[in-house]
Amino acid sequence: MSRPLELKSVYNEKDGTPAYLEEQEVSEASQHASRWIAIEPPQSLRNRPRIPHSHSGPPSFRDSQFDVILRRQRMRPTEGGGLKLTALPSRFLNLPNDFEFAGWGSVSRITLDKEDQKAGEERLSEIRGQSVLGQFTASALAGNAVLGSVFYALPAVVAVSSVYSPISLFIATLVLFLWRPIMEELVSALPLSGAPYTYILNVSTKSLALVGAALLLLDFASTAVVSAATAASYLAGEVTLPFPPFVGAISVIVVFTLVSLAGLKESARIALVVLSFHLATMAVLIVSSSIYWGKTGVDQLRDNWYAGSAPSASVAARHIFNGFCLGMLGLTGVECTPSYVGRIKKGQFPLVLRNLHIPAIILNCLIMVMVLAVVPLKAVHEGANVLSVLAQIAAGQWLRTWVVVDAIIVLCGGVFTGIFSACELLEQLALHRVLPKVFLQALPRTKAPYFSVLSFVAFAGVVYASAGADLTVISNMFSLVWLTVMSLFPLALLLLKFSRGRLPRNSSTPLAVVVAAAAVSAVVFAGNIAVDPATAGYFAAYFIGIVTVFTATQNKIHLLRWVYWVYDQYPRLHSWKLTKTWGCKLIDLMTSLKRQPVCILVKTDEINHLFHMILYVRKNEETSCVKMVFFNEGEEGVPSELEANAKILDEAFPEITIDLVIVDAAFEPANVIALSHRLQISTSLMLMTCPGPAFPYSIAELGTRIICL
Template identity: 70%
Template sequence: MRPREGGGLKNTLATSSRFLNLSSDFEFAGWGTFSKLKLTGEDHRAGDERLQHLRGAGLLGQFTGAALSGNAVLGSVFYALPAVVAVCGVYSPISLFAATLTPFLWRPIMEELASALPISGAPYSYILNVSRKSLALLGAALLLLDFAATAVVSAATASSYLAGEVALPFPPFVGAALVLVIFALVSLTGLKESARIAFVVLAFHVATMTALGVASSVHWARTGNAQLRQNWRDGQPPSHAAIVRQLFNGFCLGMLGLTGIECTPSYIGRIKPGRFPPVLRNLHLPTIVLNTLMIALVLATVPLEQVLGGANVLSVLAQISAGPWLRKWIVVDAAVVLCGGVLTGILSATELFSQLAYDRVVPQVFLRVLPVSGAPYVSVLVFTGMSGVLYASTGASLAIVSKMFSLVWLTVMALFPLALLLLRFNRGRMPRARTAPMGCVVLALVLTPVVFAGNVAIDPSTAGYFAAYLIGVLVVFAATQNQVHLLRAVYWAYDQYPARSKMWGAALVGVIARLKRQPVCILVRTDEINHLLHMLLYVRENEETSCVKVVHFCDAESGVPSELEANAKILDEAFPEITIDLIIVQGLFSPSNVAALAHRLQIPPSLMFMSCPGPRFTYPIAEFGARVISL
C-alpha cells in the first residue's frame, strides 16, 4: 500500500531481481509525493539574476558576431588554396568559386533553425531539442572533432608558414605543439570575451588581404597575361575527363575555404536578436571575393611549378607583386590570424564541454574553473591533450589533418538540414520568423554525401582517421552517458563471483544509487495521461535518473487539472524504478518563474523538460533554458 504521508517502500516480492544477493527493493526507487510550492523572494531574485545575465549576454552585433568565427573562415585561405591547387591546377578559380557559392543553400537553413531555437551549442542543441539524445551526442562528437581539427590545422599551418619563411630552431611539428600549448595557457587567463580582440585581428587580416589584392592587381596590369597563358598551357590535363575530375576534386577540397561558418550558430545566444542573418552574410560574401580573387591572382602572377612546389603561395605572390616588405606583412598576418583560429577552437570546445556537463554527458569536473580567471581549466587541458593526440596520430601531417578536417566539416554541415527536417516533423508547432525553401534543404542533404565521397576518393586514408576519431569520442560519450548501466553490469559480474568483497559491493551499490538520485524536472500543462507518458518515456530512455519531478504552474483562476494527481500516481505505479513527485507551483508559466523554480529545486534549466510551444506562445523559448522533448 502507498503510505498516506508519502515515501515508504512497495512490496516487490512478486517480482524477481537479476541480482542474486540484493533484495528486490534495489529495483524500486520509492513512492512519489504530492506537494504544493510557493516560490520565495530569494527564489525570484535568483531567477531574475539568471535572466538578466542571459539577456545581457546578447551583446554581439553583426560585425563583432562575425569576427568570432570570421578569423577561421577568412583565415582558411592560407591552407585551402594550396590544397585546391594541388588537385585542380589551373582550374582552381572555377572550383573555388563554385564551392564558395554553396553557403547560399545553408544560410536559410541556419536562419530558420536560429529563429526557432536561438540557443547556443548548435547543432548539438538543435538536435537535442528535436530528437533523441543519442543523435545529439553524435552531433556533439562531430563538433568536438571539428573544433580540434580547427585548432590543429590552424596551429600546424601557422608553424609551417613560419618554417617556410625563416629558419626555425625546431621542426614544424614542434612549433605547432608550442602554438597549441601557448594558446591553451592564454585561454587559462580567462580571455573568453574575445569578440573585440577577434574583430581587431579580423580587421588586420582584411586590410592585409586588401593590400595584397591591390598590389597583385597592379602588378598583373603592368606585366600583362603572359604568366597566366604560360600557366594555362603548362597545367592542361591530358583529356576532358581529367578536366572534369580536377574540377570536381577542387570543388570538394574547396569546402576547406568555408570552415568556421559552422561555429557561428554555436554562440547565437550572444548575438543580438535579428542580427544572425547579417552575421552569416558578412562571413559568406567576403569569402567568395577573397578565395576566388586570390587564386586568380596567384595563377596570373606566380609560375605554376612554384605554386605546386609547396611554397607559401601568398607570400610568393606578395614578394613578386611588391617586394619583401609585403611578404613580411603576409607572414605576420598568417601567424596572427591562424593563431586566432587556434584560440577560437579552444574557446568553442570549452563552451561545448560546459553544455555537455550541464546535460550530464561528461563529468561535472568539466565545470570547475580557476579561482582568479574563472577559466574552465579541465576543459582546456582535456581539449588541448585531445588536439595533440589527433595531430600526433597522423604523423604530424598537415595534409592528412586538413583532408580529415574537410570530412568532419561536411558531416557537421549535414546536421543542419537534418535538424531542420526533424524540427519541422517533430516540433512543427514551434514559432519561427524565417522559413527555408524545401529545395535548399534537399539539395544540402544531397550535396554533402557527394562531396564527402569525393574527398574520400582523393585520399581514402582520411576516412579511416575520421572513423577512428569519431568512434573514439562516441565511445567516451556512450560510457559517460550510460554510467548506471555499466555499473549495473559490473555489479552483476561481481555478484556471480563466489569470493566477493562486501565492501566493494556496497561501494558499487552506493555509486549507482547516487547517480540515479540526480533529479530531472518535467514541466507539464495538461493532465492527459498519454502526454505525461510520452514525456516520462523520453526521460527513461535519454536520462539516467530515478527521480522525476512533474511540475505544473497554476494561478487562482485556472486551478489544477482535475486528473493530474491521479494520473501521476498511475505513472508512479507503472514505473517502479522511477520516483515521480508531483509539484504544483503557484504562479504563471514564465521564464522568471521557471528560473526561480530551478534555484529552489537545485535543478539546472538544461534538465528541465517542456512540450513544444505553439505560435501564440508569448515568451522567447531561449529564455526558459529548458529542453523541448515533445510535440
C-alpha cells in the same frame, strides 16, 4: 452466480486518503460510520441533469461520465517514499528487490518564496546579459578560421584542380547560400549555444545528439590543430627554426590557451583586431598583385593555362569537381558560429553569416586568380607557402614578410575559434549530465571555463600526437569531419520541421533547399573520399573513439550495473573485506547517480501525453526520480485528473519515483529559474512540450529542453 462486487467511493476522514471498499467490507464500514465520509461529485457536475439508466445492468459510458470514479490503487504512504511492491525478483544475487525499484512518489504544493524569486530574476538578467557580441565581434570569433583558410585551402585546391581552381572555389563558396537560410531558421527557433548538438537534442533523441556532439568536438579539435600546425609550417617555410614544426604548433596552442583563459570579451576584441589586420593584408596583396598583373600583361596567365589545362572536357570537369570538393574547406569555421549564438545579440546572427560569407567568396576566388596570373604554375605546385610567393613576386620581400606574419597571426586566431566553440559545447554536455560538473567551473575573475579549456587543449594534443604530428593526415581527416558537421544542419532542420513544427521562428526555409544542402554534403563527402580514400580511415577511427567515450559517460549507471553484476557472480568476493567495501561503494555510487532528479513541465492531465514524457526520460536520462511540475496560474486551476494519472504512472514505472509538484505561480522564465533554484535542478534538465506561435518567451530564456510536439 454471485453478483458483481459493488465499489463504494469513500474518504478516510483521518488522513484524507481514498478508500476503496468491496462488498464484503461495506458492512464493516457501516459499523464504523464515524470513520468514513461519502464523496460528493465536483461542483461542475452537481447541477447537471442525471441521465437515467436501467437497473438491469451497469451504467453505460455516457451515463458514467457524470459519476466520480476513483481508481483502485495500492496502499502507499501519504507523505511519499516507501518501497514499491513487486513480484519481480532482483537480477543480483546479493541485493534485495528494493535496489531495483524506486519508492512511491508524493504530491506537494509549493509557493515560490522571495529568495527563490530573487535568484530567478538574477539568473534571468545574467542570461540576458550574456548576449554581448555584436555582428563584428561575433564575426571575428569565427572569421579568423573562415578567412584564414586561404592559407591551407588554396594549395590543396590547386593540387587537384590546377588552372580550374578559381572555378572550383567560386562554386564551392556559392554553396554556402544553401546553408545560410538553414542556419538562420535553426537559430531563430532554437537560439541555444552548443549547436547543432542542442538542435538535435531538442528535436530527436539524446543518443543522436551525442553523435553530433562527437563530430563537433572532433571538428573543433581539428580546427585548432590544423590552424596551429599550418602557422608553424608557414613559419618553417620562411626561416630555419631551431626546433621541429610540431614544437611550434604546440607553442601556438599553449599561447592561445592562455588567451582563452583571459575571458570572452577580451578574447573577442583580440580576435577582431587580428581579423582586421588579416583583411588589410589581403587587400594590400590583391592591390599589389593587380598592379603587377597590369604591368606584365596576361602572358603568365596564358602560359599557366596551356601548362595546366586538361586534354578533354571530361577531364576538366573531373578537375573542377575535385577542386570543388576540397574548395569547401575554404569555408571551415562557419560551422562554429551557431555554437556561441547565445552570446550574440538578438537579430545579429544573419549579419554575422553575411560578414563571413561575402569576404570568403571575394578572397578565395580573387586571390586564386591573382596566383595564376602572377606566379608560374610550377612554382605554385612546388611552393609550400603560395601566398608568400605571390607577395614576393608582386611587391618584394617586404610584402612577403608581412603576409607570413599575417598568416601566423590569423591562423593562431583559428586556434582560439576552436577552443572557444569547444568550451560552449562542453558546457552544454555538462549541463545535460553527459560530462561531470567540473566542466562548469570557471575562473572567478575572467569567468573563463578553465577546466573545459584545459581538457579540450589536452584532447587536441592527443589528436595531433596520434596522427604523428602529420599536418597532411589531420587536414585530410578535417575535410571529412567538417563536411559531416555541415550535414547536421539540414538534418536538424528536417527534424525540426517534422517534430517541432509549432515552434516559433522568424523564417522558413523551403524544403527543397534543405534537401539540396543534404545532397551536396553527401556528394562532396564522397568526392573527398575518392580524392584520398585513406581519409575515411582516420575519420572513422577518431569518430568511433569519441562516440564510445560519450556513450559510456551517458550510460554510466548501466555500465556500473554490468560491473556489479560480474562482481556479484563470485560469492567469495563478498566475504573479503577489501572487495566487499568496494562493492558497497559501487552500490552507493549507482544509488546516488540514480537519485539525480529530472523535471518534466506539464500543462495537461492527458495520460497518454504524460506517459510519452516519462518514456522519453526513461530512454534518454539516467534517473529514478522525476518531478512532474504543473504551474497553477489563472482561473482554470489544476486539471482534475492530473493527480490520479500521476499516481497511475508512478505505479506503471516501478523503477522511477514520480513526484507531482504543483507550483502556485505563472509559467514564465523567472519562475522556471526560481523553481530550478528551489529544487536544485538545472533548467537544462527541465523538459517541456513544444511551445506554439503564441508563446511569449524565448527558449533561450527558459533554458529548458523540448521533448515532444
